[in-house]
Amino acid sequence: MRATTLVATGLTTLGCALPAPAAATTTGGGAGDGAPASTVPAAPAPIAPPADPAPAAPAPPDSPGAAGFGVAPAPVPQPTVPGTRGVIKKGVAYAPAAAPIEVQQAIWSANQLRTKPYVWGGGHASFRASGYDCSGTVSYALHGAGLLDVPMDSNDFMNWGVKGKGQWITVYTNPDHAFAIIAGLRLDTSGPGESGPRWRTAKASTRGFSARHLRYF
Secondary structure (H helix, E strand, C coil): CCEEEEECCEEEEECCCCCCCCCCCCCCCCCCCCCCCCCCCCCCCCCCCCCCCCCCCCCCCCCCHHHHCCCCCCCCCCCEECCCCCEEECCEEEEECCCCHHHHHHHHHHHCCCCCCECCCCCCCCCCCCCECHHHHHHHHHHHCCCCCCCCCHHHHCCCCEECCCCCEEEEECCCCEEEEECCEEEECCCCCCCCCEEECCCCCCCCCEEEECCCC
16 A cells, blocks of 8 residues: 655655844933033953863764754653663653663654554654554654654665664564664554554564664664
8 A cells, every 4th residue: 555645845655555342331410411421441340260161971983963963852851761771651652761862752752643543644744644654653753863854654664774673773664564663662553452653562573574774773
């Protein structure tokens, strides 16, 4: 199955299956009484010694870092757990505190979809949609992390990034379906329970899927 959608870049086939300081003055007399104004030089402000800059946290070798993808930390507190592996609590994914910010934001972004329904082709015309299909869900999470500029379908993901599993994020894809493993958590629209974008606890078979990831992640 495939959906045809007109986007800003053209017709794309998309789908799950498919200023200087002024001198200080003082004036004598009332306003308008004709008294001449006297100018008193302002006392120079004391100059504080420059503060030592705070040391920057070292980035991984050759890593673009969050700023390289236009990513900033989330403006409000988000759920985290210690360590390097995420945890699911009552359907909400808690990002590992030791993960890169991109990985954390991918998880936090996907949390926003956990009550959305499955909609074939959803999330392809725009990242904002009333429902999402499999590749639309993966696209939304990656976009929230600053790792994807435009939505992709499952066929597109077969050429995304490089082959193999990533350290933090792996997209499993074939011409019919796509899902992602992010910090050990599976983001998928299929599996036991409700349909639609959900964090799935059951282990999924990766047979017949191509594993793709981005460098550094």
